[in-house]
Amino acid sequence: MEQPKILGIPIGPHATAEEPLPRVPHVYNDRSMGWVTQRICGIVEGPTPLWWWLALAFFGSIALIGTGCIVYLISTGVGVWGLNHPVGWAWDITNFVFWIGIGHAGTLISAVLFLTRQKWRTSINRASEAMTLFAVICAGIFPGIHVGRVWMVWFLAPIPNSNAIWPNFRSPLLWDVFAVSTYFTVSVIFWYMGLIPDLATLRDRASNKLARYAYGFLALGWRGGNRQWRHYEMAYLLLAALSTPLVLSVHSVVSFDFATSVIPGWHTTIFPPYFVAGAIFGGFAMVLTLMLPARAIYGLHDLITDRHIDVMCKIILLTGSIVGYAYCMEFFTAAYSGNPYEQWVFLRNRMADPFIFSKIFDVPVAPYWWAYWAMMSLNVISPQIFWMRWARHNIYVVYAVCMCVNAGMWFERFVIIVTSLHRDFLPSSWGMFHPTWVDIWTFAGTHGIFVSLFLLFIRFLPMIAIAEVKGVLPEADPHYQPPEKKSHPAHEAEVPV
């Protein structure tokens, strides 16, 4: 990468002295359509690399341990987790909200950015959508298994029955059920819709019969005709329009689980926008967490470009700052309201660390100060480095910040749930939460499931939307004139298969 000059020209990676601010191409190095197809399909078609087997074995084992923990939980009782009487929800719902939050970036990238004509989305939307689905699967596990009587979970469904008992439509937990299942359904359809042209490409290129039949079956008879494309694009647009409000609704509804309650620290009207911003924040961090290694391993630097990373870092910076604002606003609300219960939760359950704030306010150290300050520093302070351009362009810095945000967003949910519950109104029933090994391994297990599914995804499906990327290539422009100097076959020859 060229080092940009600060005041003098040039500044961008494609800038020249003559053209200081050129339109940055979506795909670098003037790659041709054929190169794109070859490169992306090559990942799926090539032999399975050894690292993939090792990674799958590792994460698959973790997924199995997690599944074993779930079996133990269901067969024995929720008591195998560390939950107790003031703290009725802890890691279960923390993990649920954490995964649901991660599941936000995918649909935001594919739907909202589609509607706003952000063409750079094309090279990251497929993987982010896949990530969304896998995260929602992981999220969906927790509300299902955390209940005391799993075998009665069907009571949540509005099934007409002889007792004439319906679910309680006033309960945010029921809204959750509807919101998450709708979100998952729409996301699956949206993702699969987008996959169809690429599945057809894989079908057409398949060298063995099994792959041809499998991809052929999934491609639903796609032939790439003009009429098919017209229908396809209209359907895609409609689904994007359908998904966009869901991006906002799902996490708003999840936030209602807390916002509609009476517990200080939960009973907060700022939660819906704050949760949505946090979800986008955490989701983008997870997208980068997955994409950066994939890009490095498969050499996709021309498709997932530095510009993509730069833009996503800016979104992380923006949403991280919104989240930081929300944290401070909660504080202000508690302080300004004069409500001693609210003030207690924020100051004395969360903020009063042993070094500074407990001394400033002359209060005992908050039991969960470490969780609160982990959240604050990981979520609010760490992304501020992205104000600096060099940080957005240094892969290692970006990756470190993304890992901070991933951890920080988990802590955010932990702080909201556990530190509010553990000391609420009556001091007599205050307690603490301590996770058991089952708590820890169930959470680790969902990571195993998540990564395993992602590994399967990149092995068997095109991780970048081939057709969409081609659509943003200069070649796709009807008025495109190929530069004479460059010859496409030469580029294609470079592609390692």
Added chain:
Amino acid sequence: MKRTFQHPAEPKTGKKYWRSVEELADTPKFREWLSREFPAGAAELEMDGLSRRSFVQLMGASLALAGLGFSGCRRPEIHFAALSKSVEWSIPGKALYYTSAMPTRTGAVPLVVTTYDGRPTKIEGNPLHPASNGATTLHAQASILDLYNPDRSKIFLENGKESDRQKFDAYLAGLLPKLAASAGAGLAFLADVNNSPTRERLKQEILKKYPQAKWAVHDPTGSLQAEAVATAFGPGVTLTPQIEKADVIVALDSDFLGLDSESTGYTRQFAARRKPPKEGGSSMNRLYVVENRYTLTGGMADHRLRLKASQIPALTVKLAQAVANLTGNNFAVTLAEIPLPVDQQWIDECAADLVSAKGKSLIFVGPRQPVATQILGFAINSFLGNIGQTITGFTQAVSQQIPLPELVKAIQQKAVSTLFILESNPVYTAPVDLKFDDSMKSVTDVVHLGLRKDETALVSKWHVPGTHYLESWSDALGPDGTYVPVQPMIQPLFGGLSANDVLAAVAGLKIPQGAEVVKETFAKVKETAGSTADWSSFLRNGYLENSAPSPAALTFSGPLAAAVSPPAEGVEVVFPPDYKIQDGSYIDNGWLQELPDPITKLTWDNAALMSRKMADKLGIGRPTHSDEQHLESEMIKITVEGRSLEVPAMVAPGHADDSITLPLGYGHAEGATGKIGRGSGFNAYQLVASAASYFAVATVEKTGKTYQLAITQEHNQMEGRAVVREATLEHFEEKPEFAKTMFMDSHSPPNISLYKNPDYTSPERKSPEQWGMVIDLNSCVGCNACVIACQAENNIPIVGKEQVINNREMHWLRIDRYFASAEDEHNETEPEMVMQPLGCQQCENAPCETVCPVNATVHSDDGLNVMVYNRCIGTRYCANNCPFKVRRFNFFNYNERPLEKMKIGPLPESSGLYFGPLTKKGTEDLIKMQKNPNVTVRIRGVMEKCTYCIQRIEEGRIQSRVKAGASDNLKIPTDSIQSACQQACAAEAITFGDLKDPDSRVAKLQDNPRRYRLLEYLNVQTRTSYLARLRNPNPKMPGAGKVADIYPDEHAEGHDSKDQHQGEGTHH
């Protein structure tokens, strides 16, 4: 049964179809036929009782012929009919109530026992008995679980090996002639303190037959009261303090509202005098307490002084001197120079207050304090002219008995060859210097009878499984001396013998078993009392009318010159019985083990209680907040006269410095307890010597080891939240509605609803009844009887120590205990202690109901927040959203889960794993017998909580409907339904009833100025409200200004303009 069906009116238009010619004719006969539930055979069934009876007879006969009937007649001597033969007056599923009494050391608790299909399930007080208001003590409530303890003694043991009744009978048959030949030389009895006239009669018979036999009693609680009373007032006297008549009470190390009262009377009388004058009380009494640790009595004190237990004798001398000076009595006892860390003004003003209430005051001295101190207490009472006024008593025939040390001496002199130990466990409880277990080895024949296979049972030649008091006939004297029956409810479950059975056998009586032996005593008592009551009315009423002995003319003749030893220097260790398991006899009672100690909130263990200052001196750190829950307590080593014991230390606010309290009763030997008591606590008896049975000088050191304690309430402060509200009587009279304007309630704006809440307060409320509860914090002493009553009534499981450590206890009703102090809430030196019973508050606008996704918790028309267990899937959202945290989640299958830790395959036991599906599950049948059939036994994964005993409400409703018949008078009689907690409460602090019924007590209490509701500002509209607590300090006492002044009062002053009626939802 004839039912009236409410057929809908025929539609006025349209065709009319008919099904039969009869219907078309519509004759009255046809209408009657239609309205019968069983038209075909109903006539025969309801003609009269005869034909139904003959039907039952035929059924029984055919069953017997079929061979099945043999199961019903395995014991020919049984007086109870097996229910397969259908008792005439027994309706399956309907409870029957019988009177009985629970024997205690100081006077039986008169009871009414609920039985279902022949099995007793619940114990209540006998409301007919003059000394009972239908309330019960904690231990009476819990005692039913001992009957069904799966680990109770079930088989005869001979030298530790299994034996049976026949062999024991044969042994006795061989023994008796030998004893008769020697006139009882070498025969001795050792029994627990028991005032049963039948036992006394049998004892006299035995002593008549075997004149040389010895009879010893042993009181493991270390009470010296009987000796003190006998010395001061003459032998045979039993005192009955008239607390109700006392205006000023001084308790010197006396826990007369807790440990030192084994019946409900003291609490009831005391609570009756805590009502402020405005509420019908004459005047409020004033209580001074001097004690080394917080007790329930100390919690009720208006002035409390913490003082080492060993300094209390000296304080008593000083108080006696002060009173004697003021009353002009001659008081000769002087101690040279008693260094007491007590403000002389405290003693002088206390004495002045006592003198101002001459004849209407009362001094209690702890029954374990030295006899001389107790006599001094009587002396003060006599100076004040209280004898015959507030202190009355009655006399009984004096019974010949020797104390335990004398018996041990006789054993050591080889003068005992046959020893009967009845319901006593001396190997465990005897003072350690007597070396009872070693001495016992020289006795050739030791016959031990007890309910548990305890330490003594293990080393006796014979162990006879004892019977529970609900299994055998006996009698007792109530707290006021009335004659009460101890009536069995069920045949001995495991064929054990009662102490009376064994005594009767030894006495060679012809009828060794059953009611006959009691009947004989009854006849004699009846004759003495001049009563005309017959046996059946005696059993029906549960006491013999007019059998209370007439008050004795008491004259104090105590030897005042008796030496009162000066207080010992250094650290003292005090050994009171435990609040829950007492002297250790309840060690296997799961309810009591898991019940939080009323003061320390400790479960499953005992600990060495000490002040913060003492802990600091020993280097015992303060637990930080983050390990509050998994409280690892440091172990200390207490050494008394070379005997030492390692126990976990626990800081107890309000404890005297240089003093350690170590409750007795825990730490039983391996094998001497059942599953429940195994490994529970530390044996303080190891430090108790006969000369220093209550307090001893000790050396204490830190060991560096730690021990995990299970405590249900770790946070002791209210953090200024005015959860429990209190004021002084003076403040209350000035500002009667003080409780309504405290904390948030003083300034939170009125709640304005954006939409209409379900309004249960309006006149057109749907149900004719609207239930509510008021808890008077001024009366509640925190005795915990309600908690166990709730547990027994509602089939609440115990969860075990590990689960309590993880805050998973299941009590639906808990008693919150807070320490508070005027200057600094976190002051642990001399805080005030307040109690608050807290069950579900039955919010009208319940936060739990809106959040349940499956409609498992809903509101009933009569204002209850009901819980539908079958519908609950266990999201725990309701519990999270409950501001009072009163909902309890069944994390494991606690009703089916064995308490002991699981060990499966090679996994170490310490792994703490519990493999639900792989573990042998199931409640033991014996425990199932206690379950209330009207309450669901909940499985795992279900939320549960208090529903104001909805089963009792429904029972009452059904009864009133049955009574109403076809009439419209469906009203449930006023105050006819009691919740279990209310019924058990001796202080009558809990009032439950219909808010809509203007005559009900609970409706009247709605207007009480002291009434307030918790978290009013949340607009949850709780149906349970509280009456604020009042204290009645003496303004002249040092520190009087700090009493009950535990909240920053600035809010209460500045916001008087606030609308008083806002948020008063159920206000009439």
